[in-house]
Amino acid sequence: xxxxxxxxxxxxxxxxxxxxxxxxxxxxxxxxxxxxxxxxxxxxxxxxxxxxxxxxxxxxxxxxxxxxxxxxxxxxxxxxxxxxxxxxxxxxxxxxxxxxxxxxxxxxxxxxxxxxxxxxxxxxxxxxxxxxxxxxxxxxxxxxxxxxxxxxxxxxxxxxxxxxxxxxxxxxxxxxxxxxxxxxxxxxxxxxxxxxxxxxxxxxxxxxxxxxxxxxxxxxxxxxxxxxxxxxxxxxxxxxxxxxxxxxxxxxxxxxxxxxxxxxxxxxxxxxxxxxxxxxxxxxxxxxxxxxxxxxxxxxxxxxxxxxxxxxxxxxxxxxxxxxxxxxxxxxxxxxxxxxxxxxxxxxxxxxxxxxxxxxxxxxxxxxxxxxxxxxxxxxxxxxxxxxxxxxxxxxxxxxxxxxxxxxxxxxxxxxxxxxxxxxxxxxxxxxxxxxxxxxxxxxxxxxxxxxxxxxxxxxxxxxxxxxxxxxxxxxxxxxxxxxxxxxxxxxxxxxxxxxxxxxxxxxxxxxxxxxxxxxxxxxxxxxxxxxxxxxxxxxxxxxxxxxxxxxxxxxxxxxxxxxxxxxxxxxxxxxxxxxxxxxxxxxxxxxxxxxxxxxxxxxxxxxxxxxxxxxxxxxxxxxxxxxxxxxxxxxxxxxxxxxxxxxxxxxxxxx
Ligand code: PRX
Numbered sequence: 100x101x102x103x104x105x106x107x108x109x110x111x112x113x114x115x116x117x118x119x120x121x122x123x124x125x126x127x128x129x130x131x132x133x134x135x136x137x138x139x140x141x142x143x144x145x146x147x148x149x150x151x152x153x154x155x156x157x158x159x160x161x162x163x164x165x166x167x168x169x170x171x172x173x174x175x176x177x178x179x180x181x182x183x184x185x186x187x188x189x190x191x192x193x194x195x196x197x198x199x200x201x202x203x204x205x206x207x208x209x210x211x212x213x214x215x216x217x218x219x220x221x222x223x224x225x226x227x228x229x230x231x232x233x234x235x236x237x238x239x240x241x242x243x244x245x246x247x248x249x250x251x252x253x254x255x256x257x258x259x260x261x262x263x264x265x266x267x268x269x270x271x272x273x274x275x276x277x278x279x280x281x282x283x284x285x286x287x288x289x290x291x292x293x294x295x296x297x298x299x300x301x302x303x304x305x306x307x308x309x310x311x312x313x314x315x316x317x318x319x320x321x322x323x324x325x326x327x328x329x330x331x332x333x334x335x336x337x338x339x340x341x342x343x344x345x346x347x348x349x350x351x352x353x354x355x356x357x358x359x360x361x362x363x364x365x366x367x368x369x370x371x372x373x374x375x376x377x378x379x380x381x382x383x384x385x386x387x388x389x390x391x392x393x394x395x396x397x398x399x400x401x402x403x404x405x406x407x408x409x410x411x412x413x414x415x416x417x418x419x420x421x422x423x424x425x426x427x428x429x430x431x432x433x434x435x436x437x438x439x440x441x442x443x444x445x446x447x448x449x450x451x452x453x454x455x456x457x458x459x460x461x462x463x464x465x466x467x468x469x470x471x472x473x474x475x476x477x478x479x480x481x482x483x484x485x486x487x488x489x490x491x492x493x494x495x496x497x498x499x500x501x502x503x504x505x506x507x508x509x510x511x512x513x514x515x516x517x518x519x520x521x522x523x524x525x526x527x528x529x530x531x532x533x534x535x536x537x538x539x540x541x542x543x544x545x546x547x548x549x550x551x552x553x554x555x556x557x558x559x560x561x562x563x564x565x566x567x568x569x570x571x572x573x574x575x576x577x578x579x580x581x582x583x584x585x586x587x588x589x590x591x592x593x594x595x596x597x598x599x600x601x602x603x604x605x606x607x608x609x610x611x612x613x614x615x616x617x618x619x620x621x622x623x624x625x626x627x628x629x630x631x632x633x634x635x636x637x638x639x640x641x642x643x644x645x646x647x648x649x650x651x652x653x654x655x656x657x658x659x660x661x662x663x664x665x666x667x668x669x670x671x672x673x674x675x676x677x678x679x680x681x682x683x684x685x686x687x688x689x690x691x692x693x694x695x696x697x698x699x700x701x702x703x704x705x706x707x708x709x710x711x712x713x714x715x716x717x718x719x720x721x722x723x724x725x726x727x728x729x730x731x732x733x734x735x736x737x738x739x740x741x742x743x744x745x746x747x748x749x750x751x752x753x754x755x
Pocket of ligand 1: 495620632
């Protein structure tokens with residue numbers, strides 16, 4: 100049975116349904132009736148629906164007069180003649196009513212705590228914004244942020260937004276080489292970083308990676324602004340490098356926001372696709388902010404007294420939309436933690452939740468599975484009674500992990516929102532509304548109001564029936580959609596729209612829609628892996644492998660993994676003889692480290708198998724489906740007679 104058939108079978112056999120508790124429904128922002136009214140309004144007038152929301156939820160400096168322009172489709176624009184500032188929406192507009200409310204609760208791995216009210220955060224962001232200006236950064240300049248998960252990282256995002264600079268965050272787990280590629284592609288003028296970050300008792304030496312990245316290429320970078328976080332000794336290049344504490348504190352704590360057009364890019368975020376080169380997903384200011392703002396309200400039911408903890412790093416889209424922009428635009432208090440979930444022990448997350456009074460907890464299935472493995476005793480040691488809503492994001496959640504989350508963390512009463520979306524969609528697209536939609540373990544349920552999702556077959560025909568499978572597409576533009584791929588609009592059109600004649604946004608996922616119209620995401624249809632919720636392109640890893648002098652050719656596939664969801668499995672063909680025994684082990688370790696250096700530790704293959712050839716058809720195409728079966732250790736039932744060299748199968752399977 101193929102992977103997909105197996106998943107479909109387990110989906111079809113999942114019959115449990117959990118209705119929201121009466122207590123939750125009573126005080127929910129959206130109950131079933133209110134949700135139905137929103138859906139009806141969106142169905143009646145898609146553009147009018149978003150127009151009303153944009154007027155109500157966003158503070159405009161210049162109101163927009165036109166909502167959607169589809170004349171250049173699929174390059175859509177929203178609210179194009181309106182002017183606003185994202186940072187003013189996240190900070191300034193709360194000062195009068197929430198100035199003394201906590202915006203950020205931060206805790207470091209060593210237990211250091213920092214608290215910032217909206218007033219204080221506003222002042223810090225203004226100072227940093229003025230510091231950026233003093234370095235010559237102006238509207239439209241790109242600023243790369245390569246920082247640990249500290250409050251200053253959110254300040255950096257907000258400061259860029261405040262002056263109209265376009266931030267591009269590179270996750271701190273990426274290597275010097277990945278950082279360099281992204282800086283060069285974005286043409287960034289400034290890099291904001293830290294000496295290092297804390298993770299699992301170690302220092303992540305960010306500055307060292309920065310120095311290495313900037314040692315070649317990166318000609319666009321004028322300055323590096325360095326936050327002192329870990330205090331360890333780092334290289335420092337006079338003239339180029341500037342300490343945060345030398346520059347920022349002396350700035351004025353007032354900085355007028357730069358009013359930008361709604362379509363002005365707010366950020367770029369690089370993500371993996373099926374080709375070797377990561378793409379700079381470009382999000383704009385107005386539409387993105389609207390999507391992040393309203394989805395936070397609907398999906399997380401945000402209330403004034405919530406402490407919202409999204410555990411994602413700001414290096415991923417989840418950290419952009421649900422650590423920084425969405426919650427802050429709503430005036431919420433966010434929790435940030437820099438460190439590993441298991442330091443000093445497996446109770447750390449729950450201890451933080453107890454001590455900071457976390458009410459909403461949003462994490463990834465890989466974290467849930469890892470915590471589940473560590474046992475029920477850890478969460479039981481802590482008082483989690485303030486929690487009222489749980490969320491999941493980034494990969495399909497298996498019903499077993501869902502049930503553990505529900506039973507042990509949720510005390511069988513908290514709603515779980517399994518949210519489907521992507522870097523490209525900017526905001527959550529399919530998710531339960533916690534006070535309105537009954538949940539099923541493993542399903543992200545139904546699209547949000549104003550989000551037009553359909554299932555299409557291989558020829559691109561929309562399938563209207565329920566209880567069907569196919570490709571997930573979005574049929575109407577939505578405000579927080581990506582605008583383009585930075586510097587490569589053709590690639591934007593080809594990648595997301597080309598498959599079905601530019602009619603729909605093709606998400607790249609396959610899905611099943613059950614008899615109740617609930618969506619169950621089956622996984623990617625392209626060569627993208629999802630390892631611990633991190634998106635990786637197989638071709639990126641393959642190029643990293645073949646850049647090693649010993650490697651002639653490589654093919655990478657995903658293999659199901661109990662905790663990571665998927666792990667990286669690499670088949671490698673060497674330039675010389677196929678290594679065996681101790682020699683093979685030594686080279687495998689070297690290649691793993693090499694991939695770590697080229698991309699980052701997150702891309703290191705768990706398995707490397709050496710062979711003399713890859714399974715290719717006579718036309719030279721690698722049979723990836725066969726490799727996936729081999730990686731899973733399945734018996735090979737596929738027809739291998741079309742292979743150029745059928746005998747290779749035994750070797751690839753590790754049997755020869
Ligand atoms: O395959 C889907 C999976 O993650 C992909 C998007 O990855 P990325 O852009 O890194 O964004 C992750 C965080 C939004 C999707 O194409 N995915 C995301 N959320 C879910 C999911 N798969 C199943 N269920 C989800 N809730």
